[in-house]
Structure formats: structure tokens, C-alpha cells
Amino acid sequence: MVFTIPEGLHPDLNPLAWLVGTWRGKGRGEYPGIEPFEYNHEVVFNHDGRPFLNYYSRSWIIDAEGEVIRPAGSETGFWRVKPNNVLEVLISHNTGITEGWVGQFDGPKIQLVMDQGYSAPSAKIVTAGVRLYGLVAGELFFAYDMAAEGKELQAHIWSSLARSSD
Template sequence: MVFTIPEGLHPDLNPLAWLVGTWRGKGRGEYPNIEGFEFAHEVVFNHDGRNFLNYFSRSWILDADGEIVRPGASEVGFWRVQPNNVLEVLISHSTGITEGWVGTFDGPKIQLVMDQGYSAPSAKIVTAGVRLYGLVAGELFYAYDMAAEGQELQAHVWSSLPRSAE
């Protein structure tokens, strides 16, 4: 895959430049008391020249025929590179949860661990999380393990997303 640094990208973000763009594909999910499901997933990373990436993620629940049944989860956030390949990520969910994540990047591999979380009074309580992002065979691979509502940390959702031509 040919890759160039996006024009106007803040130099601090050069190690994450491979993320910039729109990624679309499908994923799967499961969790105790939630039947396994498939979803369409779109992730967008963009920038405005400052030293952070803007992050947008949205999904749609699919039926057995791959047709959209309803909207799924959506998230917005900011990704900030720190010295020594450290990454700080802030993510807010449409479900009333906001999280701070800290992790590391090594080329096209990103590992994040939830540092702190806030849940609105009507939202579920998420007590731990681990996220993995990586470039695998030219696609954005994403996996999210979660501990919520008294459950142990375990796999929740994962997807593989080709880069959109847009």
C-alpha cells in the first residue's frame, strides 16, 4: 500500500499518519447477556493541523442477511501523541460513557488500556477496557475487550476495515 503523510499534519502525528482517512467494513460482537451480533463499522481519523487526531466511529447492527437493522454504537474522541511512543486517547460514547485511555504505538500497532472512565447516571458502568488497533493486510483491525456491569475483562467487539477510497 502506497502511503504519504497527509498535507498539514502536525509533525507530532507523523507516527499515526497511517490512520488518517476513512475505514469501513464489518465486525462482530458478543458479551454476557448479549446475543452475538454482526455490525457495519465506519471509523474516521482526521486532523486540522493541531497536535491531535480527531476520531469518529459509528456502527449499524446487521441482520443475518447483512442488512442494516438499526444504528449501533457511536464514539467521538481525540488522539494525542506523547514522548516515548505514548498515546493518550479521549473517547465519548453515545451511550453516556466517557473514557481516558493510555497506551503505546509501535509502527502500525496501537495498544490502549482504559485509564479512567465516567458513566452518566443512566449509562452502564465500564470498569476496565483494552483496545487494539493495527494495520493488518492493509486493513484497520480493531478489537475492544471490556469489563462492565460486574463482568470480567473479556472480548466484546472486533472488526476489520478496508480503507475507503474517499
């Protein structure tokens, strides 16, 4: 894959430059008490020259034909690179949850573990999480394992996203 470092990218972010852009695709999800589902997923990583990436993710529940049924989850946040290939990530969800994540990157493979979380009084309580991002066959693979509402850590959602040209 031919790749160019985005113009104006802070040098600290060079190891994550491959993420910058818009990614779109489909995913699947499941969790105890939730009917298995499919979704369209869009993830955007961009920057403004400072030493963090801006992150935005949104999704829509779809039917078996791929038609949108309704909006689903959305997240916004910031990704910061620290020494020794460490990442600090802050993510807020439209469902009333905000999380701090810490992890490692190794080339185009990123593993994050939830460090701390906050749930608004009306939001579900998420007690643990693991996220995986990686470049697989030119696409952004994403997986999120979650422990919530008294359930143990288990697979929740995963998607495969192609880089968009816009």
C-alpha cells in the same frame, strides 16, 4: 503499501499518519447477557493541523444478509501523541460513557488500556477496557475487550476495516 503523509499534519502525528482517512467494514460482537451480533463499522481519523487526531466511529447492527437492522454505537474523541511512543486518547460514547485511554504504538500496532472512565447516571458502568488497533494485510483491525456491570475483562467487539477512497 504506498503512503503519503497528509498535507498539514502536525509533525507530532507523523507516526499515526497511516490512520488518517475513512475506514469501513464489518465486525462481530458478544458479551454476557447480549446475543452475539454482526455490525457494519465506520471509523474516521482526521486532523486540523493541531497536535491531535480527531476520531469518529459509528456502527449499525446488521442481519445475516448484511442488511441494516438499526443504528448501534458511536464514539467521538481525540488522539494525542506523547514522547516515547505513548498515546493519550479521549473517547465519548453515545451511551453516556466517557473514557480516558493510555497506551503505546509501535509502527502500525496500537494498544490502549482504559485509564479512567465516567458513566452518566443512566449509563452502564465500564470498569476496564483494552483496545487494539493495527494494520493487518492493508486493513485496519480493531478489537475491544471490556469489563462492565460486574463482569471481568473479556472480548466484546472486533472488526476489520478497509480504507475508503472517499
